[in-house]
Amino acid sequence: IIYPFSLSPFFASALDLLMEEATTIGDNGRMLNIYSNNDRIRTKLEELFYDIINVNTNLPFWVRQLCKYGDNFVYLVGQKDKGITFVKQLVNYEMERIERVEQGKPIVKFKQRETGDDFNIFEIAHFRILGDDKYLPYGSSVLNKVRRVFRQLIMAEDAMLTYRIIRAGEKRVFRIDVGNIDEDDIESYIQKISTRFKKQQQVYPDSGQIDYRFNILGNDEDFFLPIRNANVQTGIDTLPGAQNLDQIQDIEYLRDNLFTGLG
Numbered sequence: 001i002i003y004p005f006s007l008s009p010f011f012a013s014a015l016d017l018l019m020e021e022a023t024t025i026g027d028n029g030r031m032l033n034i035y036s037n038n039d040r041i042r043t044k045l046e047e048l049f050y051d052i053i054n055v056n057t058n059l060p061f062w063v064r065q066l067c068k069y070g071d072n073f074v075y076l077v078g079q080k081d082k083g084i085t086f087v088k089q090l091v092n093y094e095m096e097r098i099e100r101v102e103q104g105k106p107i108v109k110f111k112q113r114e115t116g117d118d119f120n121i122f123e124i125a126h127f128r129i130l131g132d133d134k135y136l137p138y139g140s141s142v143l144n145k146v147r148r149v150f151r152q153l154i155m156a157e158d159a160m161l162t163y164r165i166i167r168a169g170e171k172r173v174f175r176i177d178v179g180n181i182d183e184d185d186i187e188s189y190i191q192k193i194s195t196r197f198k199k200q201q202q203v204y205p206d207s208g209q210i211d212y213r214f215n216i217l218g219n220d221e222d223f224f225l226p227i228r229n230a231n232v233q234t235g236i237d238t239l240p241g242a243q244n245l246d247q248i249q250d251i252e253y254l255r256d257n258l259f260t261g262l263g
Contacts (some may be wrong), residue, residue: 001244008150010150010259011143011150011225012108013069014142014143015067016063018063018067018142019061019063019064019067020060022063023059023060023063025056026077029056029207030050030056030057031055031059032049032055034046034049034245042050048083048084048160052084052085052087053084053087053240056086058089061089062089062127065092066127066128066129066144067129067140067141067142068090068141068142069093069139069141070128070129070138070139070140070141070144071095071126071127071128071134071138071139072092072126072127072128073089073090073095073110073124073125073126073127074087074088074089074090074124074125075087075088075089075119075123076122076123076124076125078123082130087125090112090124094112094113094114095110095112095113095124096111096112096113097109097111097126097137097138098110098112099137100112108121109121109128110123110124110241119123123199126140129141129142132144142212143148143178152252152257156250156251157251160248160251174193174194176189176190176193178190
């Protein structure tokens, strides 16, 4: 599963925070402290984690990928009598974990979708966050529980911005005295008057294209009303824009739910 919404500042900051908190470096400059009564084992493990795997550099990125996707796959390159000599980060959504039972024994293998290559269990280090059996044998992302709230927040923000763009601007109401003009001629007369208030379209003679920079005002921005009441004089009124642009309680509610889900 790909989570494009993890590029959002909310989720990017949350993933960075989880990464930093899970991979802090101690006073000795090491991310992992290895303890063993056997000096040889401790030396071999320190060589593995710090000289070959380089956990101080790689582990934070692995943890971030793990929190983002719920899984992280690392290819372990080894040689006989030498053990692991190199590690390589794999693309999460290109890997498959295959679990089956053969002759009463559990078998675990991995397959890469793009190339079709198969890997044994000792060739892949599979990190996964368990807890939701719906995704087994894979893990589940820490972002799963806020996916619905995030979609609601995005839709609410889009609706808020659309409302601001459409309703925020003021409009004008032009009252045009049509006197005794025939009803069939009123529409054309109003149209003639309205064009005087607007900039004319500029048409390039060589291409026939319209330069809309010279026709900024749209026909639906203002209202032209014909009047015949002698007590109502010709004039221009102003319709105010939206007055509740600072009311964003619904956005704050969804945002608070998002923060709660991200912890």
